[in-house]
Amino acid sequence: MDELETSDFLSAFPRAGELEGAALNDLLVAGVAMRALENSVLFDAGDPSSCAYLVVDGVVRVERLLESGERITLGRLGRGHVVGDMGLLSGQSRSATAISEEDTLTLRLDRASYRRLRDEGHPAAIWLLEEVHLRMGERVEVSYDRVVRLYQEPELARELPSDPVVPDGLLRRLWARMSR
Amino acid sequence: MDPEAFLGEHPLFMSLEGEVLAHLLAHCRVLDFGPAHAIAREGSVANSCFVLLNGQARATRTRPNGAQDELARLGPGGVFGLVGFVDKGKRPCTFGAMSPCSVLCIQDSVLEVPARTPKAKQVLVLRELFALALQSQLRVANEYLVNRATALRAPDRSPSEWEAMTHGGWKAPVESKEEVED
Numbered sequence: 001m002d003e004l005e006t007s008d009f010l011s012a013f014p015r016a017g018e019l020e021g022a023a024l025n026d027l028l029v030a031g032v033a034m035r036a037l038e039n040s041v042l043f044d045a046g047d048p049s050s051c052a053y054l055v056v057d058g059v060v061r062v063e064r065l066l067e068s069g070e071r072i073t074l075g076r077l078g079r080g081h082v083v084g085d086m087g088l089l090s091g092q093s094r095s096a097t098a099i100s101e102e103d104t105l106t107l108r109l110d111r112a113s114y115r116r117l118r119d120e121g122h123p124a125a126i127w128l129l130e131e132v133h134l135r136m137g138e139r140v141e142v143s144y145d146r147v148v149r150l151y152q153e154p155e156l157a158r159e160l161p162s163d164p165v166v167p168d169g170l171l172r173r174l175w176a177r178m179s180r
Numbered sequence: 181m182d183p184e185a186f187l188g189e190h191p192l193f194m195s196l197e198g199e200v201l202a203h204l205l206a207h208c209r210v211l212d213f214g215p216a217h218a219i220a221r222e223g224s225v226a227n228s229c230f231v232l233l234n235g236q237a238r239a240t241r242t243r244p245n246g247a248q249d250e251l252a253r254l255g256p257g258g259v260f261g262l263v264g265f266v267d268k269g270k271r272p273c274t275f276g277a278m279s280p281c282s283v284l285c286i287q288d289s290v291l292e293v294p295a296r297t298p299k300a301k302q303v304l305v306l307r308e309l310f311a312l313a314l315q316s317q318l319r320v321a322n323e324y325l326v327n328r329a330t331a332l333r334a335p336d337r338s339p340s341e342w343e344a345m346t347h348g349g350w351k352a353p354v355e356s357k358e359e360v361e362d
Contacts, residue, residue: 074322085311089308126295126304139318140318143318143325147324
């Protein structure tokens with residue numbers, strides 16, 4: 001298990017700075033710092049889900065296996081993203097595989113710990129759900145862009161594996177503009 | 181249509197306890213739209229989300245030349261307008277009525293509640309439901325992408341085959357000159 005510095009977490013999730021120190025500490029204590037080496041599988045498609053990973057450093061690739069055996073990259077989620085967020089909200093099985101593309105430091109939060117915070121109406125739970133919603137909204141937008149782009153330029157299907165969901169907001173907007 | 185009865189049978193909201201449902205309903209109103217009227221416009225502030233009570237609606241995105249790509253079609257029970265809902269962000273697409281329809285408009289004030297109060301847990305349960313609905317859209321969009329990519333990489337598969345593989349209200353986007361009205 002790794003140590004997770006509050007400053008590192010805040011650097012990755014700056015909006016968490018709006019939480020009072022004690023509330024932020026409660027969140028960090030509720031989770032477990034976990035370092036995944038390059039090419040480690042965080043979870044596989046079809047696995048039961050019971051936790052989420054808040055990416056403090058590194059990059060996680062989310063991918064699906066096609067019938068042909070090829071892999072399609074659905075997204076690359078870096079610092080400040082929550083991977084496998086559905087593990088907090090439901091026990092639905094994983095819809096995709098998550099693999100660390102480089103050494104990656106995460107805060108792993110399991111559903112039971114999250115629920116304890118939620119049931120207290122804890123500010124960390126409010127922050128976390130806002131973060132999940134915001135990031136998910138960004139991913140939906142990018143998927144909209146990709147659906148439209150794929151329709152307009154079908155030959156781009158071949159580029160999909162190298163055409164990631166860009167985690168940074170500015171790059172994402174640039175990507176979206178380029179895709180129109 | 182009685183929104184409380186409708187939500188009581190809606191798969192996303194049916195498990196809500198009485199107090200949470202009452203909190204939700206206190207921040208809702210029913211709006212009616214005629215065919216081709218905009219329910220919410222691309223680029224506007226997402227200060228509400230919607231549940232389609234009856235009728236048909238669709239999500240479209242406008243190209244620079246004014247043409248529209250249809251992203252999704254929605255039927256009764258469809259939950260939409262969730263992108264940007266928690267941070268008053270901008271809507272990424274336009275939602276327009278395709279037939280006379282009624283929608284339950286949920287104001288973002290439903291999310292405002294002080295932490296560490298009994299009501300905070302209720303609101304967190306609602307936030308979870310909205311996140312689940314958004315996740316469902318993401319899964320469908322990603323499913324569409326995977327199926328489309330699979331189809332395009334297998335030229336022997338007919339378009340109708342990959343169309344059949346899509347689900348959840350999504351369909352192949354179509355370019356349309358049809359405009360929605362204010």
